[in-house]
Amino acid sequence: MKYTIGIDLGATNIKSALINLNGKILKKNEMPTEAEKGAKKVIENIISSIEKVKSGKINGIGIGSPGPLDCKKGVILNPVNLPFRNVPLKKILQKKFQIKVFFDNDTNCFALGEAIFGQGKKYENVLGITLGTGIGAGLVINKKIYHGRNNAAELGHATIKYDGIKSNCGNNGCIEEYISARGIKALFNNKNIEPYSIYNLAKKGNKKAIMAFKKMGYYLGIALANTIYAFDPDIIIIGGKISNSWEFFSESMERTVKEKYFAKPCKIVKSKLKDAGILGAGALIQNEDSAH
Numbered sequence: 458m459k460y461t462i463g464i465d466l467g468a469t470n471i472k473s474a475l476i477n478l479n480g481k482i483l484k485k486n487e488m489p490t491e492a493e494k495g496a497k498k499v500i501e502n503i504i505s506s507i508e509k510v511k512s513g514k515i516n517g518i519g520i521g522s523p524g525p526l527d528c529k530k531g532v533i534l535n536p537v538n539l540p541f542r543n544v545p546l547k548k549i550l551q552k553k554f555q556i557k558v559f560f561d562n563d564t565n566c567f568a569l570g571e572a573i574f575g576q577g578k579k580y581e582n583v584l585g586i587t588l589g590t591g592i593g594a595g596l597v598i599n600k601k602i603y604h605g606r607n608n609a610a611e612l613g614h615a616t617i618k619y620d621g622i623k624s625n626c627g628n629n630g631c632i633e634e635y636i637s638a639r640g641i642k643a644l645f646n647n648k649n650i651e652p653y654s655i656y657n658l659a660k661k662g663n664k665k666a667i668m669a670f671k672k673m674g675y676y677l678g679i680a681l682a683n684t685i686y687a688f689d690p691d692i693i694i695i696g697g698k699i700s701n702s703w704e705f706f707s708e709s710m711e712r713t714v715k716e717k718y719f720a721k722p723c724k725i726v727k728s729k730l731k732d733a734g735i736l737g738a739g740a741l742i743q744n745e746d747s748a749h
């Protein structure tokens with residue numbers, strides 16, 4: 458039996474797993490990224506996390522990392538929450554482990570995991586979206602990640618309001634400013650409360666909290682309608698921490714998509730696959746000749 462190692466490199470934690478070809482996780486490790494200690498320490502942690510799950514014959518290592526990246530060269534350019542500036546992570550790990558290393562952004566890995574092992578299994582065109590600190594999206598066509606030139610499906614920075622809130626990318630009114638964690642805080646009118654607490658308030662019937670998620674669902678619905686106009690996928694699968702508030706935003710999201718889209722929209726579902734990102738990273742090895 459051959460195995461791959463899938464890694465989900467996050468700003469807070471590094472998650473690694475030994476995965477068989479059917480997408481079954483046999484061994485898992487989670488450790489702090491320690492981003493505040495600098496690039497060298499983070500790379501050491503990635504290596505030790507791999508060593509903790511590595512056993513038997515490994516086909517390759519796949520890494521899902523926050524962008525922006527140069528996927529072809531395997532270089533992490535300058536992510537907001539990691540201390541990396543043009544770090545050739547692929548090369549470093551290939552040299553260390555003498556094995557093929559594959560590399561893609563975290564949401565592309567999430568989408569690939571869903572397309573191969575999750576609710577996208579029986580579909581040709583799968584769009585994965587993650588709602589969290591930022592907004593990520595990944596398009597998988599016939600089980601291959603679609604990259605465009607390099608940054609396809611970067612929906613978080615598509616404009617939803619041309620004179621809207623200033624985004625950290627320098628533009629105004631990026632979708633991310635309305636539906637990410639800080640978007641929900643802004644819609645709730647309180648920047649000092651976490652989305653999880655707003656969710657708990659909504660559960661207790663707090664009208665302001667319920668309204669914040671309703672509005673967020675409205676903005677998300679507009680974003681999804683635009684996305685369906687561009688890609689018309691068979692299914693959209695929504696993951697990331699904020700997706701756990703599904704019960705409070707999905708109704709206004711679905712209603713808005715139906716309002717804005719001129720035909721019957723595709724299926725939109727909440728992710729149910731645990732570790733989709735890690736599984737997708739491990740599956741990058743099958744994605745080798747992907748549509749770069």
Ligand SMILES: [Zn+2]
Nearest residue numbers: 614624626631
């Ligand atoms: Zn932006």
